[in-house]
Amino acid sequence: MTNNSSLDAGKSSGRLINDRVIFIQVLVAVLLCINLTLILTFFMKEIFYTNMRYILFANALFSDCINIIMTNVMLLFFNFSVPVQSWSCIFFCLLPSLCNYVTPLTLTAMSLERYVAVCMPLRHAELCTAGRALQVILIIHSLSIIPYIVVLIIFFSSVTFSFFTQHIICSVDALILHRWQGHVRSAISQFYFLIMCILIAFSYVQIIKVAKAASGNNKESTRKGLRTVILHAFQLFLCLIQLWTPFIEAAVLQIDFSLFINVRYINYILFNLSPRCLSPLIYGLRDETFLLALKQYVFCCPFIDTVKR
Template identity: 65%
Template sequence: MASNNSLTGDGLSSRPINYRVILVQVFVAVFLCINFFQIIIFLMKDSFYTTMRYILFAVILLSDCLFLFMSDILLILSYFSIFIQTWLCLLMYIVLSVYIFVTPLVLTAMTLERYVAICMPLRHAELCSTRSTLHLIFIIHSLSSVPCTVILSIVFASAPHSFYTQNIICSVEMFILYSWQGHLRSAIGQFYFLIMCILIVSSYAKIMKVAKAASGKNKKSTRKALKTVILHAFQLMLSLIQLWCPFIESAVLQIDLMLFINVRYFNYITFILAPRCLSPLIYGLRDEMFFCALKYYALCGLYKKQSSS
C-alpha cells in the first residue's frame, strides 16, 4: 500500500520542498537551456558537424543533457520517496552508469585532437576526419559500457526474478549486492581515469614542448591549446573525485545522518553537476569560431532591428 500511495502522489505531499531541491532544479534548468541552445547552433553550421572537435563537443553537450536530466529525476524520486519498479530503476541505472564515463572520455579525446592539431598538423586531416570521429564516438560508448556491463552481469547472475518486479526507492546502490562489487566498480573507474590522466598529462607535455619552439601566431595557438588541456584536466579531476564520493558518504553515514545528507548534497553539486556545467562555458565560449556563431544567433534579432533602422 505504501508503494501505491507514493505512485499516486501521496508521497509528494509527505515532504516539503526545501531550498536545496529548488536550487538544483534552477541549476539543471539553466544549463539544459544553455546546452540545447549550443546544440542548435552546432546543427546550424555545416562546418561544425564536419569537424572533429565540434562533433565531440556536441557529444559532450548531448551526454551532459541526458545525465543532468536523468540524475535530476533520480534526485526527485529519492527526495520525495517515490517508489518505482526495479526494472525501471535498472534502465535509469544503465543510462547514468554509461554516461558518467562518456563526458570524461570525450574530454580526453578532445585533448588528443588538440595534440594532433598542434604536434602533428600534417596528419590532422587524415586522423581527425568525420569517419574517424564516428568510429571514436562508437569506441567511447563501448568503453563507457564496460563498468555497467560488469556490475549488471553480477546482478543478473545473483538476483532472483522477484527482485525485478518489486517496488523500490530508486538508487544506484540498489544494484551493488555485495561490498566487493562496489570496490570492483570503483577500481574499474579509477583505472579508466588513471589512463585518461596519463594521456592528458603526456599531451600537455608534448604541446608545451612545441609551444616553446613556436613563434608568432603558432605560439598563440599552442598557448590556447595548453589552456584547453588544463581546463579538460580540471574537469577530469572533478569527475575522478566523484568516484571516491560513495566511500566518503558511507563513512560519514556511520557518524551522523544529517552530516551525511549535507555531504551528499555538496558532492552532488560539486562533483556531479559542476563538471557537466563547465563544458558549455569552457569550450563553447572559448572557441573563437563557435563563440562568433553563438553571438550571431543570440543577437540575431538585434541585428535585424539595426539593419531596418
C-alpha cells in the same frame, strides 16, 4: 513540548529539502538551456558538424544533458522517497552510469585532438576528419558500456527473481548488494580514469614541448591548445572525485542521516553539475568561431557573418 519541537524540526527539515530541490531545479534548467542552445548552434553551421573537434564537443553536450536529466530525476525520487520497481531502477541507473564515462572519455579524445592539431599539424586534416570523429564516438560509447555490463552481470548473479518485483528507493547503490561489488566497480572506474589521466598528461607534455619551440602565431595557438588541455584535465579531476563520493556518502550514512543528506547534496552540485558547467565555457565561449555563431543565432545578429558557412 517534545512533540512541538519534533514537529518544528520536521517542518524545518522539509523546508530545507524543498529549498534545495528548487535551487537544483533552477540550476538544472539553466544548464539544460545553455547546452541545448549550444547543440542548436552546432547544427546551424556546416563548419561545426564537419569538424572533429566540434563533433566531439556536441557528443559531450548530449551526454551532459542526458546525465543532468536522469540524475535529477533520481535525485527527486530520493528526496521525496518515491519507490520504483527494481527493474525500473536498473534503467534509471543505466544512462547516468553510461554518461559518467562518455563525458571524460570524450574529454580525453578532445585533448588528443588538440595534441594532433598542435604537434602534428600537417597530419591533422588527415587524422581528424568527421568520419574519424564518428568512429571515435562509437569507440567511446562501447568503452563506456563495458563497466555497466560488468556491474549488471555481477548484480544478476547475486539476486533472485523476487527482487525484481520489489519497490525500492532508486539509486546506483541499490544495485550494489555486497561490499565487494562496490570494490569491483571502483576498480574498473579507477583503471579507466588512470588511462585517461595518462593520455591527457601525455597531450599536455607534448604540447608544452611544442610551445617552447614555437614562435609568433604558432606560439599563441599552442598556448590556446595548452589552456584547453588544462581545462579538460580539471574537468577530468572533478569526474575522478565523483567516483569516490559513493564511498564518502556510505561512510557518512553510518554516522548521521541528516549529514548524509547534506553531503550528497554538496557532492551532486560540486562533482556532478560543476564539470558539466565547464564544457560550455571551454568551447562555447572561449572558441571565437563558435562564439560568433552563438551570437548570430541567439541574439539575432544577422550582421555577424564572419563564420564560414
